[in-house]
Amino acid sequence: MTFRELSEYFYRLEQITSRLEMADILRDLLERAKAEEIDKVVYLTLGELMPAFRGVEFGVSEKLMMEALSKASGVKVKQVEALYKQKGDLGETAQGIISWQGRGLSLVRVYEELLDVARTRGTLDKVMKLINLLKGLSGFEAKYAVRVIIGRLRLGVGDATIIDALSLTMGDKELKPYIERAYNLCSDLGLVAKRLKEGGLDAIREFKIQVGYPIRMALAERVSSAEEIIQRLRRCAIEAKYDGFRLQVHKDGSKVEIYSRNLEPMTEMFPDVVKAVIGDIKAQSVILEGEALAVNEETGEFYPFQVTIQRKRKYSVEEYAKEYPLRLFVFDLLYLEGEDYTVKPYIERRRALEELLTHTNTLRASEMFITDSVKEVEAFFEDAITRGLEGIMAKRLDAPYTAGSRNFNWIKLKRSYRGSLADTIDVVIVGYYYGRGARAKLGIGGILVAVYEPSTDTFKTISKVGSGFTEEEWVRLKEMLDKIRLDHRHPRVDSLMDVDVWVEPRYVITVNADEITRSPLHTAGRTLEEPGYALRFPRAVSFIREDKNPEDANTVEEIIRLYQLQKRVSVE
DNA sequence: ACTGGCTGCCC
DNA sequence: ATTCTGC
DNA sequence: GCAGAATGGGCAGCCAGT
Numbered sequence A: 001m002t003f004r005e006l007s008e009y010f011y012r013l014e015q016i017t018s019r020l021e022m023a024d025i026l027r028d029l030l031e032r033a034k035a036e037e038i039d040k041v042v043y044l045t046l047g048e049l050m051p052a053f054r055g056v057e058f059g060v061s062e063k064l065m066m067e068a069l070s071k072a073s074g075v076k077v078k079q080v081e082a083l084y085k086q087k088g089d090l091g092e093t094a095q096g097i098i099s100w101q102g103r104g105l106s107l108v109r110v111y112e113e114l115l116d117v118a119r120t121r122g123t124l125d126k127v128m129k130l131i132n133l134l135k136g137l138s139g140f141e142a143k144y145a146v147r148v149i150i151g152r153l154r155l156g157v158g159d160a161t162i163i164d165a166l167s168l169t170m171g172d173k174e175l176k177p178y179i180e181r182a183y184n185l186c187s188d189l190g191l192v193a194k195r196l197k198e199g200g201l202d203a204i205r206e207f208k209i210q211v212g213y214p215i216r217m218a219l220a221e222r223v224s225s226a227e228e229i230i231q232r233l234r235r236c237a238i239e240a241k242y243d244g245f246r247l248q249v250h251k252d253g254s255k256v257e258i259y260s261r262n263l264e265p266m267t268e269m270f271p272d273v274v275k276a277v278i279g280d281i282k283a284q285s286v287i288l289e290g291e292a293l294a295v296n297e298e299t300g301e302f303y304p305f306q307v308t309i310q311r312k313r314k315y316s317v318e319e320y321a322k323e324y325p326l327r328l329f330v331f332d333l334l335y336l337e338g339e340d341y342t343v344k345p346y347i348e349r350r351r352a353l354e355e356l357l358t359h360t361n362t363l364r365a366s367e368m369f370i371t372d373s374v375k376e377v378e379a380f381f382e383d384a385i386t387r388g389l390e391g392i393m394a395k396r397l398d399a400p401y402t403a404g405s406r407n408f409n410w411i412k413l414k415r416s417y418r419g420s421l422a423d424t425i426d427v428v429i430v431g432y433y434y435g436r437g438a439r440a441k442l443g444i445g446g447i448l449v450a451v452y453e454p455s456t457d458t459f460k461t462i463s464k465v466g467s468g469f470t471e472e473e474w475v476r477l478k479e480m481l482d483k484i485r486l487d488h489r490h491p492r493v494d495s496l497m498d499v500d501v502w503v504e505p506r507y508v509i510t511v512n513a514d515e516i517t518r519s520p521l522h523t524a525g526r527t528l529e530e531p532g533y534a535l536r537f538p539r540a541v542s543f544i545r546e547d548k549n550p551e552d553a554n555t556v557e558e559i560i561r562l563y564q565l566q567k568r569v570s571v572e
Numbered sequence B: 001a002c003t004g005g006c007t008g009c010c011c
Numbered sequence C: 001a002t003t004c005t006g007c
Numbered sequence D: 001g002c003a004g005a006a007t008g009g010g011c012a013g014c015c016a017g018t
Helices: A005-017 A019-032 A036-044 A062-073 A075-088 A092-097 A108-120 A124-137 A139-149 A159-169 A171-187 A189-205 A226-233 A269-282 A304-313 A318-323 A346-356 A374-386 A436-442 A471-482 A555-566
Strands: A219-222 A236-241 A246-252 A255-259 A285-296 A326-336 A363-367 A369-373 A391-396 A404-415 A425-433 A446-451 A458-465 A501-503 A507-512 A515-519 A531-536
Touching: A005 A019, A005 A036, A005 A139, A019 A036, A019 A159, A019 A531, A036 A108, A036 A189, A062 A075, A062 A092, A062 A124, A062 A139, A075 A246, A108 A124, A108 A139, A108 A391, A124 A139, A124 A531, A139 A363, A159 A171, A159 A189, A159 A369, A189 A318, A189 A374, A226 A236, A226 A391, A226 A404, A226 A515, A236 A374, A236 A404, A246 A269, A246 A326, A255 A269, A269 A318, A269 A326, A304 A318, A326 A346, A369 A374, A374 A391, A404 A458, A425 A458, A425 A471, A446 A555, A458 A507, A471 A501, A531 A555
Parallel strands: A219 A404, A326 A363
Antiparallel strands: A236 A369, A236 A391, A246 A255, A246 A285, A285 A326, A391 A404, A425 A446, A425 A501, A425 A507, A446 A458, A515 A531
């Protein structure tokens, strides 16, 4: 198969929105691919080169790609940038720029060149390889190669759609559960597709959990009240929700591998966790999942996420492990001594987990209790919040570990989900961004917002906002902002960040956020010595507030007070 | 030797 | 992470 | 309700330029 043929499939896929039709086109593609091509076809269709746990990255995004496009075509970078801003898609930009014919490269050849780009160290060499690749592709092919490289393929196809298509290649959808299961256990859809093509259903049935192949993570749905939890689950397990990062830990004898929520390899970053797992878990082979966060072992306090995230590093690992030891709150057991635990009910997994773990500084079971009382859930939730935890998790007692899916077997409840208006913030819009992909068609993708500083009568940026408005609202917003458009930053706006379009600080919107954090990028509360403040997970919750003047927005002082009211750390 | 721009990945 | 949209 | 694609703050690592 040539890369041009693959590109033609991509073109057809992006024209349609019906997932049934997509699956049918993909079925055709997967049937046409040879056994030695099909894994590459799957990876490329997912916009990847390999499954995440292989740890291969392009290291190329829009800036480097624009440079390569410019050098390959002779079009000035400024011009490429202008085209990109206008189209919101670097693939289409490439197609518009490239006028030469391609060399009709095979799919395998292009795949190998892409892999070569990913493996090349040094920006200059990378760009040279990119130029070389681009020169061998037609504009039509470059469109998709570019999108794969910068990680925005945007076909509307994900792993779930490919699984549908794979089951269609076997005649009907009866076999889908087997394919799905194989994928959830090995997290490598290219491998599943290849085995299916080579060995049929029998080969698919042979997939089993293997230490060293991450299992796709189960995810939680959200609700906005304790009542809804009990309504949905009745008697259920309630756990604390810790603000750290999720880890899946594989142990095979003295060999340990650790994977992130997105199945990236993380073993080297956490020698303290590796050591604890080897030393304190008596089982020979086991797969565990938990939330890791930095703790002060003397006081038992949890460090905030901004501290914990510093443990995600390649260098000075031991020093940081000493200064900010991790505690892994283990909440699930997926595999034990050759036995697949994902199929067992939660309550059984939990029982085995508690038997397996001894309470140590690094490793312990997450806090959990079982209840059917809304009152008890509410009380635990309130307590969790005052202790500085993120919220709570609720789990269906008889549910298996539903790998790779988000459903109501697990439910999360966070403070910010509750509809109360107490924690929302009124901010002033000071500029906007053109946006990419679907948003580019609206002409706006996000806004820069600020709070008021009365002492200087200025507006200090606190966040960007890119979600919460419907498409219709984004369009309406842009129309209003264009009427107060400025050529330069307004003199009353204090910002370190740039925007595509500055506007008069006139319109107030209400936003929600999970937390206020210290910020190196925003000017709200920023002094010569101290960083500013920003919003964590900002989202719009109102359209323009006609009843508010810009000076009625929340003030920097109010933000600082809200920041101080937040529990920073938690005592056990 | 240092720094700022860029990138990938945590949430 | 949250949110919106098409199916 | 699922799946996919928009979007957020902010951390460390890489590397070219100084």
